[in-house]
Amino acid sequence: MGEAETSRRARERLLRGLAWDDFCDTLKQAGRLVEAFDDGQGGGPSDLERAEWYRFLSRMVRNGFERMIENCEPERPRLRDAPWRQSINVQNPDQDHLMCEFEDGRHAYRITGDRGTLPYFVMATWTAPQPADLAARDWAASGVAGLAEFDPTNLETRSFLTSRDIDFDAEGRFSVLLSADEPTAGPRNWLRLDPDATGVLIRLVYDDRRRVVPPHFEIERVDHPRPRPIEPEEVAAGLAKSGQIVLGYAELVRRWWQENLDQRPNTIVFSESTYLSNGGVLDRLHGFGSWRKGRDEALVIRFRPPECEHWILQLCNRWQENLDVYEDGQGYLTKFTAKPEPDGSILAIVADRDPGIGGSWIDSFSHETGVFSLRLIQTEGGPAVTIHRLPLARLEREGLAALDTVTPILSGQVTD
Incomplete structure (x- = not known):
């Protein structure tokens, strides 16, 4: 024609x-x-x-x-x-x-x-x-x-x-x-x-x-x-x-959910090809994963960010959207809002309410699953990520000591 x-x-x-x-x-x-x-x-x-x-x-x-x-x-x-x-x-x-x-x-x-x-x-x-x-x-x-x-x-x-x-x-x-x-x-x-x-x-x-x-x-x-x-x-x-x-x-x-993210819950994997498949740029390292927990559970996330221009740990729904509480400054942590631990690591607790055990609380806002990511701009590499999934009431009662009997989920690998 x-x-x-x-x-x-x-x-x-x-x-x-x-x-x-x-x-x-x-x-x-x-x-x-x-x-x-x-x-x-x-x-x-x-x-x-x-x-x-x-x-x-x-x-x-x-x-x-x-x-x-x-x-x-x-x-x-x-x-x-x-x-x-x-x-x-x-x-x-x-x-x-x-x-x-x-x-x-x-x-x-x-x-x-x-x-x-x-x-x-x-x-x-x-x-x-x-x-x-x-x-x-x-x-x-x-x-x-x-x-x-x-x-x-x-x-x-x-x-x-x-x-x-x-x-x-x-x-x-x-x-x-x-x-x-x-x-x-x-x-x-x-x-x-x-x-x-x-x-x-x-x-x-x-x-x-x-x-x-x-x-x-x-x-x-x-x-x-x-x-x-x-x-x-x-x-x-x-x-x-x-x-x-x-x-x-x-x-x-x-496609991202069914062919990738949902197959590895509560893990973050850094993949250049995944990020670049939708208009990404090579000035950053971007890790994606799916998160999953019950309404009465919590995810305790720990990582040590390297030197970089900016980093953000972000919780989203299944449709890759920020949770509605982002307008209130919730649902995510950044290099400039997180409270580092004495050893320089970041301790983040994903739950429907703040368990009051320190670290930085991320409100899951009545969601039980979704997409999360760790993005680092102008960085030389990505951090290892450790995640514990456990009952929220137990975390409130015992504090971080409750993690001692929970098998951690290890991720943060760079695949390409």
Whole structure:
């Protein structure tokens, strides 16, 4: 199919309402994936988890619309924060994501701004599978199988640039060029943009938000095109991408849980390939696992973090979302909030209430299972992790001495 015919069909699909119908049908496909978690033996999602599942899908709808409808105009690039209260793939509560979507990497861009007092950030470009005629075709009938050809969530990082590789003036101002060719001045303040790039993501890493002067970032196309009205075929493309985002993230959650995390409860494994499979960058080491305990139980976690820019131990639900108490500063620990033990180790207690035995309490907020992670930025390696699972009442009664008769679960290995 030639470019003109592709554009004509995409335009017709939108004007006849077919693109909208296909988007709605794709959402139905995504919603049904929750049934894949039911093992037939009472081990499926609880009522709480099902409620969070459908809320998760609604958040992915917002994510798709914000990124692919509102923020994907070729002549008007924008850096926009991820939609409020949505967290994809165990997103760090102390990390903001600024995103700008492209059709491709044919244009050059410039990002300017000032860092405020932000200690660290990293920019990255990515690509994802998307055929040239995506707006001219229906996708719902293909379901999950269609993601092999068209999946805006299957992000592959192509280049990245950390704040350590950028020159700033005395006030913290900077300018970074995004282009295919390296500038004559050299690679500093340059982010390579491949022809098939579909977006740029800036991860802003905070230590203490209350004390950080917020940064400011803007993006522009170097050739400064004049804005124009939107075309029907562009809306058709945006609807197709938005629908596949919802389906793609729903399937990603299912695949990670059933094919990986659920098979090794209460362990954290550092895997570069797992993290990089969804747009990760090589400035950090990221360990994932599943956690599991009863409402009347506790998990006692101990590890000794190495020297690094930032680390976070994070508790999430089965859908890889932060627990709702993250807005209250709960559900996670960081390098800047944890209380180290005298030997430098971190003692974390995961439970529905604080047992009052010292260390740092992480509220499991009425959940019995989910995803957890240990992320370390600018580190040389990861720590060994020891986890004890035991009755909460016993831990409250006996304190840490109760661990002496509980077999520990050892993890923290780096697999690749």
